[in-house]
Amino acid sequence: MKLFGSAARAEPLPEAAFSALLGRALWPRLALGLGVLLGVALLAAAIGPVAIPADAVARIVLSRLPGVSLADSLPQSWQDIVWEIRLPRVVIAGLVGATLAFSGATYQAVFRNPLADPYLIGVAAGAGLGATAVIVSPLDYTVGGLSLVPLAAFAGALTAVGLAYALARVGRTVPTVTLILAGVAISSIATSATSFLMINHNERVLTTLTWLLGGFNLSEWSKLWWVLPYMLPAAAVVLLYGRILNVLQLDEEQAQQLGVNVERVKLLLLGAASLATAAAVSVSGIIGFVGLIIPHAVRLLWGPDYRQLLPMSMVLGGVFLILADLLARTVNSPSEVPVGIITAFCGAPFFLYLLRVRQRAVF
Amino acid sequence: MLEIRDLTVAYGELVALRQVSLSLGAGELLGVVGPNGSGKSTLIRAITRLVRPLGGDIHLDGKEAGRLSQRELARWAAVVPQNPYLPAAFTVLEVALMGRTPHLGLLQSEGRADLAVVRRALEQTDTWRLASRRMGELSGGERQRVVVARALAQGTPLLLLDEPTAHLDMGHQAAVFDLVRQLCRREGKGVLAAIHDLSLAGQYCDRLVMLNEGRIVGEGEPQEVLSPQLLASIYGTRVSVFPHPLTGRPVVTPMSEAARPGLEAKGSVGTLGS
Numbered sequence: 208m209k210l211f212g213s214a215a216r217a218e219p220l221p222e223a224a225f226s227a228l229l230g231r232a233l234w235p236r237l238a239l240g241l242g243v244l245l246g247v248a249l250l251a252a253a254i255g256p257v258a259i260p261a262d263a264v265a266r267i268v269l270s271r272l273p274g275v276s277l278a279d280s281l282p283q284s285w286q287d288i289v290w291e292i293r294l295p296r297v298v299i300a301g302l303v304g305a306t307l308a309f310s311g312a313t314y315q316a317v318f319r320n321p322l323a324d325p326y327l328i329g330v331a332a333g334a335g336l337g338a339t340a341v342i343v344s345p346l347d348y349t350v351g352g353l354s355l356v357p358l359a360a361f362a363g364a365l366t367a368v369g370l371a372y373a374l375a376r377v378g379r380t381v382p383t384v385t386l387i388l389a390g391v392a393i394s395s396i397a398t399s400a401t402s403f404l405m406i407n408h409n410e411r412v413l414t415t416l417t418w419l420l421g422g423f424n425l426s427e428w429s430k431l432w433w434v435l436p437y438m439l440p441a442a443a444v445v446l447l448y449g450r451i452l453n454v455l456q457l458d459e460e461q462a463q464q465l466g467v468n469v470e471r472v473k474l475l476l477l478g479a480a481s482l483a484t485a486a487a488v489s490v491s492g493i494i495g496f497v498g499l500i501i502p503h504a505v506r507l508l509w510g511p512d513y514r515q516l517l518p519m520s521m522v523l524g525g526v527f528l529i530l531a532d533l534l535a536r537t538v539n540s541p542s543e544v545p546v547g548i549i550t551a552f553c554g555a556p557f558f559l560y561l562l563r564v565r566q567r568a569v570f
Numbered sequence: 571m572l573e574i575r576d577l578t579v580a581y582g583e584l585v586a587l588r589q590v591s592l593s594l595g596a597g598e599l600l601g602v603v604g605p606n607g608s609g610k611s612t613l614i615r616a617i618t619r620l621v622r623p624l625g626g627d628i629h630l631d632g633k634e635a636g637r638l639s640q641r642e643l644a645r646w647a648a649v650v651p652q653n654p655y656l657p658a659a660f661t662v663l664e665v666a667l668m669g670r671t672p673h674l675g676l677l678q679s680e681g682r683a684d685l686a687v688v689r690r691a692l693e694q695t696d697t698w699r700l701a702s703r704r705m706g707e708l709s710g711g712e713r714q715r716v717v718v719a720r721a722l723a724q725g726t727p728l729l730l731l732d733e734p735t736a737h738l739d740m741g742h743q744a745a746v747f748d749l750v751r752q753l754c755r756r757e758g759k760g761v762l763a764a765i766h767d768l769s770l771a772g773q774y775c776d777r778l779v780m781l782n783e784g785r786i787v788g789e790g791e792p793q794e795v796l797s798p799q800l801l802a803s804i805y806g807t808r809v810s811v812f813p814h815p816l817t818g819r820p821v822v823t824p825m826s827e828a829a830r831p832g833l834e835a836k837g838s839v840g841t842l843g844s
Contacts, residue, residue: 457665
């Protein structure tokens with residue numbers, strides 16, 4: 208029996224078979240996703256105590272482009288509500304959702320652990336502690352227009368992820384159980400330190416508390432500069448490493464034998480994800496579960512290839528958090544529900560589901 | 571092609587390899603044999619720099635391995651690990667394409683040329699027909715052959731196999747080693763294979779190195795290395811070695827305790843060729 212006999216020279220495959228085999232259908236998916244994202248953003252900007260038609264929202268936005276004036280006939284109050292109040296909120300919610308989702312996917316990939324998420328492994332709480340320390344300090348926390356809050360949050364986030372990783376590591380692996388336990392412990396320490404700081408600075412307790420609970424009610428355009436300068440480079444780095452993250456899903460030894468400088472890649476990607484998480488936390492406080500459920504939803508829908516998982520997680524994370532924030536400000540109108548409550552309400556059951564099912568089947 | 575001199579490796583206090591020296595030429599199939607824990611896997615891990623040696627050096631075609639980047643190293647030597655973890659959700663094609671990693675820059679993704687290489691590797695291991703299946707759906711033997719294909723796709727002059735057929739049935743064991751030998755002969759690859767099964771090693775390898783407790787205790791043609799005396803002293807059990815009726819290469823089997831006294835009395839435990 209000639210089992211592996213001398214193989215005939217491979218003939219070239221037709222283009223369609225090539226793409227199909229590799230499952231490379233990212234672009235149509237991404238276009239669809241971005242379309243949905245745009246639609247959801249317009250919808251969210253249209254809904255509120257003052258109902259404004261979606262087409263009016265679109266005209267107000269387009270009129271911001273130089274040389275376009277489609278909104279002259281619309282009431283000035285509409286223009287103010289859409290441009291100054293609702294849109295910054297929608298845009299920042301979208302950015303934060305995208306950031307938390309791709310950071311979560313990155314943590315899951317680097318730890319090779321399906322339950323890693325910025326919230327569960329203590330990164331968000333660490334970032335919260337760093338940010339609170341700056342907010343309650345008597346120092347002026349902006350230097351040359353840039354706020355120190357994201358940087359302090361970054362320091363806190365890095366400390367937390369470093370501790371979680373070091374504590375959870377058993378030999379060469381990071382088992383789920385120890386990672387979650389370490390994350391819970393670090394989160395508790397960081398949260399109690401944060402509370403301690405707040406209690407000792409009564410005058411700012413309301414500001415910090417509102418911020419920590421998580422939400423977008425303080426959003427304004429200037430807050431974009433708290434997120435974008437950190438989120439964009441971090442996202443660029445992580446997206447570049449999509450293919451390498453796939454190789455890392457084997458195990459560290461195999462990845463190294465395939466030519467990946469594992470330690471350097473891990474350090475770079477954990478740094479990028481933590482920087483992005485810190486920026487997200489510094490504008491919107493601690494919002495849980497987005498980083499956990501979005502990458503898993505993408506995995507269930509379209510498979511585990513990080514080259515499509517990362518961009519699709521960003522889009523879906525944006526859509527999810529814009530919708531969650533829309534709920535947060537409408538379900539109990541005129542008062543607001545912290546958006547973290549909405550995401551936890553959707554996310555916690557999903558977390559339990561993931562704990563129960565065989566994780567490896569989708570991961 | 572591969573030159574190792576006085577290699578010493580330790581894990582903390584435990585010395586895994588002591589002053590091991592060996593060489594491997596292009597087109598040669600070198601078997602590394604020895605009991606569990608004798609240092610076979612450590613040798614492969616040291617060549618691919620998963621462990622840093624305490625002493626000695628490794629040269630690949632005259633270049634010191636320690637000075638190559640991880641990527642350059644992976645273009646020199648491909649590994650088939652003993653029991654690799656493979657994520658269940660990835661397809662066979664995706665896993666095999668990972669073999670192209672050392673040839674791709676950060677901004678590149680796999681192109682048609684890479685796919686052609688991978689397709690050939692999958693055809694050589696009889697797994698092309700499984701290309702779109704997920705790893706979780708494969709049998710142990712199929713998975714192992716995909717890993718062999720991935721190593722072939724790396725396109726390296728040197729192939730390091732760590733018990734490549736430990737989970738395969740006899741037919742597939744033979745098929746893998748037939749392929750490996752073909753790669754040596756036709757493409758001039760140098761192959762170092764850690765092999766548990768002494769008879770298999772005896773049938774296929776050009777040369778054997780026997781390790782025991784991290785030391786080389788025998789080296790040479792299979793007939794020389796696989797002597798009953800050496801095997802008995804290393805494995806702590808009596809074995810019988812006889813030439814294969816067709817190839818004349820050594821076949822090794824352990825003897826049951828019951829059979830031993832009588833055989834000893836008759837003195838029928840012979841060395842090969844005696």
